[in-house]
Amino acid sequence: MDWSIHVSNAAEIRGALNAFEQGASERESKVAPVVELAWRLIEEYFDAVRFTRCAYGNEFCEHLIPSPQRLEEALTAASERDIKLTFLTPYVSEAGIESLRPLFETLSENGDGEVVFNDWGVLNLLRREFPRLKPVQGRLMNKSLRDPRVTGVYAASDAPAPALVSLRRSNLDCASYTGFLSGLGVDSVEVDNLPQGVDLGFAGGGVKAIAYLPFGFISTSRICMAAGIHYDKRDKFQPGAPCHHECQTHLLEYAYTNTPFGNRDQKFYLKGNSYFYVHTEAMLRVLFEQARSGLIDRMVFQPRLPMMWERG
Amino acid sequence: MKVLAPISSYDELEMLAESGAEELYCGVVPREWLDRYTGAVWLNRRSPKGGSLETLSELRQLVDGAHRLGVPVFLTLNAPYYTAEQMSWVMELARRLDGEAGVDALIVTDINLLMQLSQAKLNAALHVSSVAATLNTEAIRFLLQFGPSRVILPRSLTVLEIEKIVDAVRDEVEIEVFMLNDGCAFEEGFCSTTHHHTVGAFCTNLSEMDADFERSGGRELTRRQNSRLRRNLTDYREWIWYVNGNGCGSTPNGLPYGPCGLCAIHDFKRIGVASLKIVGREASPFKKLASVRMVRAIVDQARAGAEKLVTIERAKSLRGDREHCDSGYMCYYKVDA
Numbered sequence: 342m343d344w345s346i347h348v349s350n351a352a353e354i355r356g357a358l359n360a361f362e363q364g365a366s367e368r369e370s371k372v373a374p375v376v377e378l379a380w381r382l383i384e385e386y387f388d389a390v391r392f393t394r395c396a397y398g399n400e401f402c403e404h405l406i407p408s409p410q411r412l413e414e415a416l417t418a419a420s421e422r423d424i425k426l427t428f429l430t431p432y433v434s435e436a437g438i439e440s441l442r443p444l445f446e447t448l449s450e451n452g453d454g455e456v457v458f459n460d461w462g463v464l465n466l467l468r469r470e471f472p473r474l475k476p477v478q479g480r481l482m483n484k485s486l487r488d489p490r491v492t493g494v495y496a497a498s499d500a501p502a503p504a505l506v507s508l509r510r511s512n513l514d515c516a517s518y519t520g521f522l523s524g525l526g527v528d529s530v531e532v533d534n535l536p537q538g539v540d541l542g543f544a545g546g547g548v549k550a551i552a553y554l555p556f557g558f559i560s561t562s563r564i565c566m567a568a569g570i571h572y573d574k575r576d577k578f579q580p581g582a583p584c585h586h587e588c589q590t591h592l593l594e595y596a597y598t599n600t601p602f603g604n605r606d607q608k609f610y611l612k613g614n615s616y617f618y619v620h621t622e623a624m625l626r627v628l629f630e631q632a633r634s635g636l637i638d639r640m641v642f643q644p645r646l647p648m649m650w651e652r653g
Numbered sequence: 654m655k656v657l658a659p660i661s662s663y664d665e666l667e668m669l670a671e672s673g674a675e676e677l678y679c680g681v682v683p684r685e686w687l688d689r690y691t692g693a694v695w696l697n698r699r700s701p702k703g704g705s706l707e708t709l710s711e712l713r714q715l716v717d718g719a720h721r722l723g724v725p726v727f728l729t730l731n732a733p734y735y736t737a738e739q740m741s742w743v744m745e746l747a748r749r750l751d752g753e754a755g756v757d758a759l760i761v762t763d764i765n766l767l768m769q770l771s772q773a774k775l776n777a778a779l780h781v782s783s784v785a786a787t788l789n790t791e792a793i794r795f796l797l798q799f800g801p802s803r804v805i806l807p808r809s810l811t812v813l814e815i816e817k818i819v820d821a822v823r824d825e826v827e828i829e830v831f832m833l834n835d836g837c838a839f840e841e842g843f844c845s846t847t848h849h850h851t852v853g854a855f856c857t858n859l860s861e862m863d864a865d866f867e868r869s870g871g872r873e874l875t876r877r878q879n880s881r882l883r884r885n886l887t888d889y890r891e892w893i894w895y896v897n898g899n900g901c902g903s904t905p906n907g908l909p910y911g912p913c914g915l916c917a918i919h920d921f922k923r924i925g926v927a928s929l930k931i932v933g934r935e936a937s938p939f940k941k942l943a944s945v946r947m948v949r950a951i952v953d954q955a956r957a958g959a960e961k962l963v964t965i966e967r968a969k970s971l972r973g974d975r976e977h978c979d980s981g982y983m984c985y986y987k988v989d990a
Contacts, residue, residue, distance in 0.1 A: 462794075491852055592866070
């Protein structure tokens with residue numbers, strides 16, 4: 342199994358590729374405890390892991406797509422360090438497609454790089470114009486329910502087996518779909534570690550599973566709360582509105598104080614346009630057992646909420 | 654450009670058609686599905702008890718009645734995904750919806766289902782649901798391999814973005830857009846939450862939770878920064894209230910508040926949008942009726958050649974009270990007059 346780490350910039354690739362070092366600047370953050378927990382458990386299960394790949398880019402917001410210059414710097418740093426780079430892309434509007442095109446040109450000139458797509462349009466562009474690049478299905482294309490308010494409750498209750506089985510799977514359960522992906526040259530798919538548990542049974546059928554930790558995504562939007570800060574009230578919260586990367590300055594923690602189930606200690610995090618849940622120790626242990634049994638081809642460690650952006 | 658209305662019962666057919674609905678869509682959730690998967694797993698994007706018909710014979714009656722009035726009926730099979738076990742069952746259901754009930758189109762999200770339906774060669778056309786999140790022309794071109802006759806665009810696209818898409822694909826596929834009722838704070842196709850009645854929608858649920866800002870890196874916010882972020886959060890929660898149909902409200906004469914695209918109808922007619930979708934299969938018959946009348950009033954004006962400003966003025970005056978329109982938070986689309 343390979344290990345990948347999500348980096349913000351070329352300097353991080355050149356630095357110590359170590360989960361603690363990467364997250365050092367955010368050690369006081371509200372999400373730091375889960376990063377530390379995950380790292381401790383990784384050491385417990387896998388000893389000292391070595392990152393042989395880095396993930397660079399963004400899965401959730403087209404305003405956080407890096408510039409060609411920054412991508413080139415990241416590619417150079419990865420090459421110097423002799424590690425592979427996976428480029429993450431978000432769901433996109435027409436403008437987003439145009440932002441990605443020069444980046445794919447750069448990647449394509451650089452070799453046969455790997456691109457995570459979270460939009461069928463991005464896959465279409467890759468296949469038509471950049472056949473050298475290897476597409477990987479992103480986790481946003483996996484439609485399993487990830488509602489931590491209830492899915493953990495479903496898993497712990499007497500939910501009927503067919504319902505729970507369904508909630509732990511996705512259309513990756515269907516050979517017709519994995520066959521379709523294979524026909525498109527997609528042999529790896531990303532997944533989140535679900536609060537209700539994730540069934541990775543599909544991984545035996547020729548499609549490799551890539552899992553993220555220790556954050557899972559809940560929801561995302563083209564309408565960004567943070568971007569509203571600089572607008573007059575009437576003009577706030579519009580899709581397609583210009584963005585000044587306000588999301589980089591703060592995050593918002595929600596406490597599930599109004600739960601009907603008693604899981605009041607649950608927290609959700611909003612960073613920019615996307616909401617995330619954090620993995621519990623039990624969820625991490627289940628994931629690592631799945632990894633040990635060979636169901637996971639790669640783990641992607643994210644030492645901070647995956648909404649980084651670098652000016653330039 | 655057609656007016657597309659939701660319907661959940663044969664009893665609503667005559668009033669909706671007479672009021673101006675030119676296309677209808679509905680859902681059906683047979684009891685077998687409920688018995689096996691309970692209310693936790695939805696066959697389509699509505700709660701099993703929220704606005705779907707229960708039997709194919711009810712659906713057949715509805716479709717036959719609509720066809721007598723010259724109105725096509727589309728049916729939602731738009732869950733984000735189906736597992737292998739579910740797929741066999743859904744494909745069998747789709748064949749019966751096509752053969753026995755005679756629906757005119759199936760509205761589909763899961764690309765795997767779309768692929769299988771395209772291979773099944775049914776009489777029913779295929780519409781790509783907004784839940785498929787086709788936000789750009791490239792995505793539509795990718796999905797065209799499965800032969801859909803229509804793509805429903807997500808509500809988060811701007812008029813300009815819609816125009817570019819329609820311009821690019823107008824000879825290949827119809828485009829449908831959202832027009833009235835029911836917002837979504839998130840990108841619907843990338844929202845992994847449930848609207849199950851035990852917890853409600855995540856977006857509205859968040860508005861009732863304790864929230865705490867943190868400056869990046871875990872540092873403390875200044876009082877001024879915190880105050881600014883808090884004010885923005887308050888505005889956002891107000892916007893969520895509008896997204897949620899102004900708290901599910903209506904005018905004193907029963908016209909629905911909530912997300913609205915009436916001011917963009919003139920633009921959509923010019924652009925060549927094929928259909929305007931009214932949301933709310935689960936809504937009361939009265940709300941459906943009022944919604945159809947509102948949309949049809951502006952569509953008729955645009956069809957009669959009224960100037961754009963005239964249609965916008967009429968759209969804003971329909972509900973009587975312009976306060977909510979003027980908030981800027983009730984619009985699906987920002988329209989330049």
